[in-house]
Amino acid sequence: DAKTTQPPSMDCAEGRAANLPCNHSTISGNEYVxxxxxxxxxxxxxxxxxxxxNETNEMASLIITEDRKSSTLILPHATLRDTAVYYCxxxxxxANSKLTFGKGITLSVRP
Amino acid sequence: xxxxTQTPSHQVTQMGQEVIxxxxxxSNHLYFxxxxxxxxxxxxxxxxxxxxxxSEKSEIFDDQFSVxxxxxxxxxxxxxxxxxxxxxxxxxxxxxxxxxxQPQHFGDGxxxxxx
Numbered sequence: 001d002a003k004t005t006q007p008p009s010m011d012c013a014e015g016r017a018a019n020l021p022c023n024h025s026t027i028s029g030n031e032y033v034x035x036x037x038x039x040x041x042x043x044x045x046x047x048x049x050x051x052x053x054n055e056t057n058e059m060a061s062l063i064i065t066e067d068r069k070s071s072t073l074i075l076p077h078a079t080l081r082d083t084a085v086y087y088c089x090x091x092x093x094x095a096n097s098k099l100t101f102g103k104g105i106t107l108s109v110r111p
Numbered sequence: 112x113x114x115x116t117q118t119p120s121h122q123v124t125q126m127g128q129e130v131i132x133x134x135x136x137x138s139n140h141l142y143f144x145x146x147x148x149x150x151x152x153x154x155x156x157x158x159x160x161x162x163x164x165x166s167e168k169s170e171i172f173d174d175q176f177s178v179x180x181x182x183x184x185x186x187x188x189x190x191x192x193x194x195x196x197x198x199x200x201x202x203x204x205x206x207x208x209x210x211x212x213q214p215q216h217f218g219d220g221x222x223x224x225x226x
Contacts, residue, residue, distance in 0.1 A: 032212035043115075043202050043217035044154060051212065087154075093212050096142055096166045099204075101154040 004088045004102055011108040018075040020105055022088030025069040030093050033064060035073045037084040038104070044087065047073065078109045113137045115218035117203050123224045124193050132188045132221045134203030142208040143186045144215060145178065147171070147199040154202065160186065161208070190223075198225045 005023040012018040024033065032051050036044040048055055048062045050071070055062045061074040075082055087104040091097055116135045124130045136143050145157040159166040160178050177189045186205075190197055200222050204215040 034212075034214060036217075038154075041148070041150075041200055041220070041222070043117075043204075043219045046214045046216055049212055049214055091212070096159050096161055096208070098144065098156040098159055098167060098169075099146075099154075099215060100156065101146075103153060 004090055006086075006088055006102065006105040008103065009106040009108070011110055012078050014080060014109050014111050015077055018078040018082065018107055018109070020073040020075075020086050020088075020107060021070065022072070023070045024088070024090045027068050027090050028092075031090045032093060033062065033068075033071050034089045034091055034099070035060070035062065036087045036089065036099075036101075037082075038087070039081075039084040044099075044101070047086075075107075078107075080109050080111065083107060083109045115203055115205055115216055117201075117218035117221050119221060120219070121222045121224070123226065126195055126225050127192050130190050130193055130223065132190075132201050132203075132223070134186045134188075134205075134218060135184050136186055136203065136205030137207075137216060138184070140205035140207050140216075142166075142206045142215075143178075143180070144204040144206075145188045146202045146204065146217075148202065148220075149196075149199045157188070157201075193223075193225045195225050198223060 034049040035047040064071045085104040143160045148154045158168045200220040202220045204217045206215045
């Protein structure tokens with residue numbers, strides 16, 4: 001699986017949009033971009049995933065650049081409960097393939 | 112919303128003892144996984160399981176580890192003779208696995224403490 005690079009941490013104000021960047025410059029054509037988050041030591045929570053097109057669901061939006069070498073997770077109105085470690089993971093499309101977690105980015109939402 | 116459930120939430124075991132961690136994956140899911148996270152470290156893949164067989168395993172998943180789907184709902188991880196370094200959070204995950212990069216969904220984990 002392609003490697004991803006994320007800044008170690010960022011913060012944002014409650015109610016504002018949080019834009020979390022991820023670099024995956026070696027991504028190949030059959031690899032999806034996934035975002036998960038982990039609050040304290042709870043299980044990783046699936047947020048969103050995409051292949052080429054931008055995606056939106058009730059939690060977040062995923063913007064993937066045209067060359068697919070980077071992406072941004074957008075939490076449109078961050079709340080204190082969004083404080084967590086966010087993982088950007090690239091994974092091949094095979095149903096059986098594992099997720100390889102990095103260190104992620106620690107998002108701190110301040111009041 | 113359906114979820115992956117894991118029991119127990121916390122397991123304390125003496126070194127050298129056997130331990131079984133239990134998971135109930137989401138009911139229509141076909142692919143199952145175990146991961147672990149040592150305190151302060153990354154989440155690490157252990158094993159994937161499909162059609163009653165191990166599909167892939169990591170270097171961590173040695174002869175002391177085994178997995179089983181004993182019935183239509185449970186998925187278990189057994190550690191035969193626990194070591195101090197097995198202390199970690201263990202997460203079970205499952206996915207439907209059909210097309211469009213279906214995501215894995217995780218349980219909230221079992222905290223395993225080896226004394």
